[in-house]
Amino acid sequence: MANSVRVAVAQMTSINDLAANFATCSRLVQEAASAGAKLLCFPENFSYVGAKDGDSLKIAETLDGPIMQGYRSLARESNIWLSLGGFQEKGSDDAHLCNTHVVIDDTGNIRSTFRKIHLFDVDVPGGMVYKESSFTEAGKDIVTIDSPVGRLGVTVCYDLRFPELYQQLRFEHQAQVLLVPAAFTKITGQAHWEILLRARAIETQCYVIAAAQAGKHNDKRESYGDSLIIDPWGTIVGRLPDRxxxxxxxxxxxxxxxxxxxxxxxxxxVNFIKMFSASDILRT
Structure with missing residues (x-):
């Protein structure tokens, strides 16, 4: 492995149009490949953001469906790894989907899938009420994957607020780079986005790549933006000039x-997770 390798983080405003979003992603893949990046990270809901309740369930597909096949072809044709955060994967019944982060290698093969563990059930102060669990099945598995840009720890959006997940990715699964695709709300993003990301980088001593949805998707939904790449010292080393x-x-x-x-x-x-077993923690 080379001593350094280039990565790219994407920012976009997905809408309720699969073809339009795919066209945007295709252009960004070409830009990243031309810049010499070996991995491009897309935000949560990269392929689709519904305009009304139930839209995402209608377009949800299995991982071998035509939507993911298109993105697999993009990776293969551009010879680049893709981090596809927050894909609407068909769930166990018609009333549920999985919010799935898919990592594809440069030959177009799916190398890992992570289903979002922490679902966004929140009454945002001054904003909307969200109930992701009403239509989404929570994942259970912690996921890491070896890649040309290091050992990746895979997460999605609201997972960011639960540092114990990132502690496990680093200290139990030896992650070097943490992926945090997201669609943070404008209100929560203004307050916490950069702070939380830099904290996760500092406390795990990992790079963090945080791809963000940005701007107004429709009349009801707006995302904060500000895609970032942060080094293990907590310094921002990659950022779009326009949030x-x-x-x-x-x-x-x-x-x-x-x-x-x-x-x-x-x-x-001296990490706490290593010092004490789970049974020791439960006894205290």
């Missing part, structure tokens, strides 16, 4: 920096 623009930002994953930060501040030696 709401459609486009990509690039940065290099420097494996020597990961090693240096972890060697100079060896928190893994």
């Amino acid at each position: 709401l623009a459609t486009g990509i930002a690039v940065a290099d994953i420097d494996f020597s920096m990961i090693d240096s930060v972890r060697a100079k501040m060896p928190i893994s030696k």
